[in-house]
Amino acid sequence: MVHQTMATRMIRAKSASIKINTMNFRLLRLVATTLIVGTLAACSTKPTQTPAPAPETPVPVTVPEYHPVPGTLNQSKSRWVPVEWSDLPGFSDDSLFEAWNAWLRSCEKPAPAFAPLCADVRRLSIANGEEQRAWMMDKLRPYRVEGNDGKVDGMLTGYYEPFLDASRTPGNGFNVPLYAPPADLGVRKPWFTRQQIDTLPAAQAALQGRVIAWVRDPVEAMVLHIQGSGRIRVQEADGTMRVTRLAFAGTNDQPYKSIGKWLLDQGLVRDATWPGITAWTLQNPQRVNELLWANPRYVFFREEQLSALDAGFGPRGAQGVPLTPGRSIAVDRASIPYGTPVWLASSGPTVQLSRLVLAQDTGSAILGAVRADFFTGWGHEAGEVAGRMKQNLRLWALWPR
Template identity: 65%
Template structure:
């Protein structure tokens, strides 16, 4: 999956301008705009001191570092990575004894569908432990893994946590009754690396519309809904079929027009149209300037194309496939900079700020174009409005520890 808060599969979607009152319900619109432009202050997390009377932790063996800061002692894997990994004791991990590890085990088992070479030997044991107690799972991890504090090249262990989600939209197979915004599959002959038509050209040129006429997956009601879907790169559609039945499907990223992403919130700020890119500012501006909403959306030339995937009952709780190629697990999967953390790595995440307190086991299973840096993660919150509300406000301090197999 290629996503953005990123810009993930960055883009906005729109059609001809309409009255803003015909767009999303108030709550969902607040979620959307908060997601696009929300910036909240963060505060640093802190590791707790060992309990009084606890036995002294054994000092981890020193690790030889490669030229880019990765542990050279891990054969054939981490010497190429750019983060600096420092071996530490388990006691350094905030909340390590309190996490409900069984909630993360589904994400671990999904890792084993496409395991990183270093973790493949552990998969048979991890599968057997899926029915074990949390105490047994924790003891096994302490025996088989070693924690490393992840730092940037200059030794900074503090970074940034953001979040993303899978929006859920009402849609229809047939245009009309308010469903006017198309979601397209890629057109035939879409160039892989060269720019195609801009968003404005896609939506206004008859020759481009003719190419895309047979590529409509479904129609949604609101250009702002489509905006969020383009930014996330994946979403769920509750589709009204032509026969009147309703079906839940997923649309996943299938390509772009290879145009640069431009933030519509930044566009408003740069023109002095809002003083701050928060929901009250953007909402007031859009309501006062309905004829310029389309202009705002066309300021972002990037456009995303999708493919439809079925969602059966067994897959309904799973997220979309991440860049590792396995389904994401809500609350237990993160996107990382793959030049700092390999896909499939179990990671201890600690973040404490105004939006959430998180201290938990997660799996590095995805990436994104805006997820850059050693201590940088995008937290997959799940699908729907509640997940979108969290994703819209989560922007706070982060610390990470990689859990790597012992040699």
């Protein structure tokens, strides 16, 4: 910023004292006469107007020129600035073996840049942390992820896999349907809104026979829609209980609207986390439909069987591999490519994190250079953590040398 100072000149008139005596009385009378004549002349002359000051010329703002650090990598929505490994907070303390399962999953569908490293990743799955750390430092280089405007601070949120009790038939409190995609979903775009699906006979006719299961709570169903996948514990016709996964299978192509923001805009809550939203619905059951219909977007599911191996991982993310609790993140693909190992540091009221994670998913609300959604797992406890997570974030991409 350029600061300018203006010097103000002050004109000082010096007063002179005149000694009057009888010797210069004639001089004084002559001066007085001259002043009177001048005054009369001034009265008969139109006063001269002082011209308006010219408008100030705007001072141009000098924008500092960006000088890229040698070795900087540019992405569509971010730039990666090379740093030292010592710049990564907590790098020497992380239990890297916990992240190795996520890395092994990424190697099932590796990004081209990382495919040559996957043989080593598999080999090192039984190595100790120091061996894994030394290999990373030899094969990878850390880059600080920042926006194209130079901002290095972003936001971390959390997501999870809801776990709901369900029934194959309606009744006994199970009256909220979870649908597979309708046959005409790809023909009619956008499809019916959430409110129309609940109330319009044409929409309900199109969904006839498409119910996968029924759950009890419409708000929990909404959570399942927002998270995009979940698990249900369902009683089958033979009486056996089985846990199965409902995976994302499409949407009605309507815009997503945050019901938390709707509550805040209406002045109905101050806490728009999921626990806060749930508390409001319990106090205002007559307005639940109004709340849910504020979000016109609707998600359809497909049922997937859970094997013993799948049960230890989350749903498949956008990379096409199962998510690992605590080690998978969703990112903006225009900032960080899928399959990239990322060092994440975040401090906030919910959790303190400094760890290796893998960019394996994305989301419609995950936009920006330094932005991530942290997969916390499944079930109630994971939901409690994810629902309250909204805190500061810094990211470092780890890229092959």
